[in-house]
Amino acid sequence: MRIEKIILKNYRQFRDVEILLNKSLSSDLNIFIGKNGAGKTNILNAINWCLYGDEPHLSKDSQQLPMLNLQTIKETIDEGDQEVMVEVYVKLEEERTIIFTRRATYRVYKEERLPQLRNCDFEARFSDEKGNTKFLQNEDAVSLVERFVSKDMREFFFFDGERLDNYFKIATIQNISHAVFVISQIDLLRNKIENRLDTVLRELRREAGKENPKIDEIRNRLEEDEDKLKDVENRIEECKKQIEIAKGKAKECSDNLMRIPDVEALEKERERLKREKKSKKEILDTKKKERQDLLFEYEKIIFLWPAIENSLQTINEKKRLKEIPPTVDRSLLEEILKNKVCSICGTPLNDTSEKRVNDLLQNIKLSSIISQKLLNMENPLRSFIEESKFFDEKLRKINYEITDYNKNLERIEIDLSEIDKKLSGYDPERIRRWQEQRKEYEEIQTKNQKLLGQLEMKRDELNKSIDDLKKQYEDELKKEKKFELIKKQIDFCSKALDVAKKTEEIILRQTREKIESETNKLFFNLIWKKETFKNVEIKPDFNINLIHSMGYECLGTISSAEREVLALSFTLALQTISGFNSPILIDTPVARVSDELRTNFGKVLLDVSTGQQIILLFTPSEYDKDISKLLDPRSSGRFMLKLSSNEKEVKMEVL
Amino acid sequence: MNEGKINEQILNSIKEVSKDDMEIENFLKDLLFEEIEHPGRWQWRDIYSKKIKEYSERWDNNSEN
Numbered sequence: 001m002r003i004e005k006i007i008l009k010n011y012r013q014f015r016d017v018e019i020l021l022n023k024s025l026s027s028d029l030n031i032f033i034g035k036n037g038a039g040k041t042n043i044l045n046a047i048n049w050c051l052y053g054d055e056p057h058l059s060k061d062s063q064q065l066p067m068l069n070l071q072t073i074k075e076t077i078d079e080g081d082q083e084v085m086v087e088v089y090v091k092l093e094e095e096r097t098i099i100f101t102r103r104a105t106y107r108v109y110k111e112e113r114l115p116q117l118r119n120c121d122f123e124a125r126f127s128d129e130k131g132n133t134k135f136l137q138n139e140d141a142v143s144l145v146e147r148f149v150s151k152d153m154r155e156f157f158f159f160d161g162e163r164l165d166n167y168f169k170i171a172t173i174q175n176i177s178h179a180v181f182v183i184s185q186i187d188l189l190r191n192k193i194e195n196r197l198d199t200v201l202r203e204l205r206r207e208a209g210k211e212n213p214k215i216d217e218i219r220n221r222l223e224e225d226e227d228k229l230k231d232v233e234n235r236i237e238e239c240k241k242q243i244e245i246a247k248g249k250a251k252e253c254s255d256n257l258m259r260i261p262d263v264e265a266l267e268k269e270r271e272r273l274k275r276e277k278k279s280k281k282e283i284l285d286t287k288k289k290e291r292q293d294l295l296f297e298y299e300k301i302i303f304l305w306p307a308i309e310n311s312l313q314t315i316n317e318k319k320r321l322k323e324i325p326p327t328v329d330r331s332l333l334e335e336i337l338k339n340k341v342c343s344i345c346g347t348p349l350n351d352t353s354e355k356r357v358n359d360l361l362q363n364i365k366l367s368s369i370i371s372q373k374l375l376n377m378e379n380p381l382r383s384f385i386e387e388s389k390f391f392d393e394k395l396r397k398i399n400y401e402i403t404d405y406n407k408n409l410e411r412i413e414i415d416l417s418e419i420d421k422k423l424s425g426y427d428p429e430r431i432r433r434w435q436e437q438r439k440e441y442e443e444i445q446t447k448n449q450k451l452l453g454q455l456e457m458k459r460d461e462l463n464k465s466i467d468d469l470k471k472q473y474e475d476e477l478k479k480e481k482k483f484e485l486i487k488k489q490i491d492f493c494s495k496a497l498d499v500a501k502k503t504e505e506i507i508l509r510q511t512r513e514k515i516e517s518e519t520n521k522l523f524f525n526l527i528w529k530k531e532t533f534k535n536v537e538i539k540p541d542f543n544i545n546l547i548h549s550m551g552y553e554c555l556g557t558i559s560s561a562e563r564e565v566l567a568l569s570f571t572l573a574l575q576t577i578s579g580f581n582s583p584i585l586i587d588t589p590v591a592r593v594s595d596e597l598r599t600n601f602g603k604v605l606l607d608v609s610t611g612q613q614i615i616l617l618f619t620p621s622e623y624d625k626d627i628s629k630l631l632d633p634r635s636s637g638r639f640m641l642k643l644s645s646n647e648k649e650v651k652m653e654v655l
Numbered sequence: 656m657n658e659g660k661i662n663e664q665i666l667n668s669i670k671e672v673s674k675d676d677m678e679i680e681n682f683l684k685d686l687l688f689e690e691i692e693h694p695g696r697w698q699w700r701d702i703y704s705k706k707i708k709e710y711s712e713r714w715d716n717n718s719e720n
Contacts, residue, residue, distance in 0.1 A: 184662060184664070184665075185661065185662045185665055188665075188687065188690055188691075189665065189687075192690045193683065193687065193690065196686075196700075196703055197703065199700070200700070200703045200704055200707060203704075204707075488711050488714065489707050489708065489711045491711075492678070492679070492682075492707060492710065492711035492714050493707055493711075495676070495679055496679050496682055496683055496707075499669060499672045499673050499676075499680075499683060500669075500683060503665060503668040503669050503672050503683075506668045506671070506672065507662070507664055507665055507668055510664060510668075511664070
């Protein structure tokens with residue numbers, strides 16, 4: 001079946017809107033785009049309200065507002081009634097169309113008070129085999145809806161993206177098993193046929209009891225035990241439910257904890273890095289000090305370097321000119337010339353020798369003291385030069401070490417910021433709470449497991465006692481011929497009840513296996529990662545698991561997009577098995593899907609739309625360039641929802 | 656449920672579990688169709704009692720078990 005048309009009159013932002021949902025040869029995909037508040041989600045609510053009489057996706061803002069369109073209220077001058085109407089045209093596979101209409105009449109007042117609901121009607125109309133239009137109203141119309149889109153099943157057809165993402169958290173095992181009960185019609189067997197046969201069986205037994213007190217006494221005991229058994233079975237069910245809830249909650253906590261990094265290990269690493277940072281920083285400071293000292297030590301050499309070089313050059317030059325070391329003492333020559341007598345040999349100077357001494361004195365530029373001083377300076381100056389060679393090496397080494405420590409510190413900083421990034425958003429208090437909650441739920445599980453064991457033992461005892469009493473009852477009936485007919489009816493009814501119960505068990509098992517197989521087929525057909533996952537498992541208790549190719553359960557750790565594909569596969573599998581084939585309407589389908597996976601998920605939705613009616617409600621930002629490029633050419637209808645300037649009405653533009 | 660149809664699987668399983676006990680098989684199928692036809696309130700008690708009488712009359716006790 002598919003929804004072919006929706007008419008909204010005075011329903012919330014939709015004052016008078018008709019939505020025709022087209023279908024093309026290649027797809028059945030209709031897209032609505034609208035800003036938040038433009039009424040996208042209220043399309044989902046309108047369908048729900050029309051078919052089921054409630055609005056499960058109403059925003060907090062809308063909850064405060066009347067259902068009646070605000071502009072209509074504003075324009076109602078005199079006190080009077082106004083009608084809200086939503087009409088959903090459902091086309092069945094054999095081309096028949098059923099029109100479901102829900103109307104609500106509101107009294108609008110002159111003064112500023114909220115309109116009051118006065119009346120609400122639900123109606124279905126369709127053409128019968130002869131072409132005559134048939135009308136069903138209220139309860140009968142509800143029954144008709146139940147045949148096509150059961151209220152119990154709607155959560156598997158109409159949902160928002162958030163629900164799709166949280167599907168396996170919200171759709172707990174109880175919901176899923178309930179869905180399986182509905183789609184496989186097990187509920188029909190269990191809640192209708194078995195319960196009613198049981199009631200009739202008791203009545204038959206009572207009838208026989210009226211004729212014979214002994215039979216009545218056994219019947220009484222039998223009924224008592226049967227009531228006890230029912231009670232125990234209900235308690236077993238409740239106990240199993242509690243175990244499943246606790247298991248689910250504990251898993252939720254574990255998934256939350258799994259999603260956060262190993263905080264303890266990261267905290268330890270963070271501490272280690274901080275210690276390393278501190279120690280490296282200390283060494284770096286020492287190295288910097290060493291460099292400073294080195295520079296200070298060599299500062300004088302560096303500062304005096306030109307003077308040292310000049311001095312050594314001068315000394316070398318003097319040596320080359322043989323001026324140093326001095327061969328003749330200048331003061332001695334001056335003394336000889338003054339005394340006119342040689343101070344060494346005592347010979348008086350003649351003209352020739354005096355001239356020679358004078359020439360010699362002229363040639364001597366430096367005094368021997370200065371020469372000696374120059375010579376004394378030479379060694380320290382050379383040692384300075386020698387030392388300066390080590391300075392270079394020392395400075396290079398120390399600079400290298402400083403660079404190395406700086407690099408190390410930079411790496412530590414990066415590692416620390418990575419850890420901080422990982423740890424940000426996870427406050428230790430919340431983590432501790434999750435751990436505590438998980439422990440609590442695990443304890444509830446253990447407690448209930450113990451109770452379940454006791455109850456199952458009690459159930460076995462009661463079953464044995466019931467079998468004995470049934471035998472006694474039968475034996476008593478056999479004793480009198482007048483009970484022959486009623487005994488036959490009781491036996492017949494008992495056997496029918498037994499067959500119904502065994503059938504229920506078989507159907508439950510087969511349905512689970514079929515859903516599992518279908519979900520696997522769909523999931524691996526739709527998912528882009530073909531090698532990452534091994535299979536989808538639906539356990540006998542309807543717990544769903546996704547198994548990684550490495551063999552572990554990975555449902556809690558997969559991406560939103562992957563989880564949504566699994567939820568969609570499961571939903572489609574439920575539809576295939578149930579034969580309901582209802583439209584799938586998803587509000588904000590990719591809002592929670594990360595950018596790089598949006599196109600993949602878009603392709604999945606396109607694939608699904610080839611065989612199923614898909615209605616998608618997007619925000620403009622969600623319907624980005626990539627999604628639009630992918631879906632536009634294949635969609636069978638696109639609509640833009642625009643809120644009027646006074647925000648009281650929505651206009652719909654067909655794109 | 657689906658357009659008034661009964662899950663084929665249920666019909667087949669009833670046949671299988673009834674083990675050729677045609678009266679039981681037909682009786683349960685009959686009840687299923689009745690339930691499908693009357694999703695709302697109806698006089699189920701009378702119908703059930705009537706059908707039990709009707710089918711059990713034709714029923715051969717010896718085929719039981």
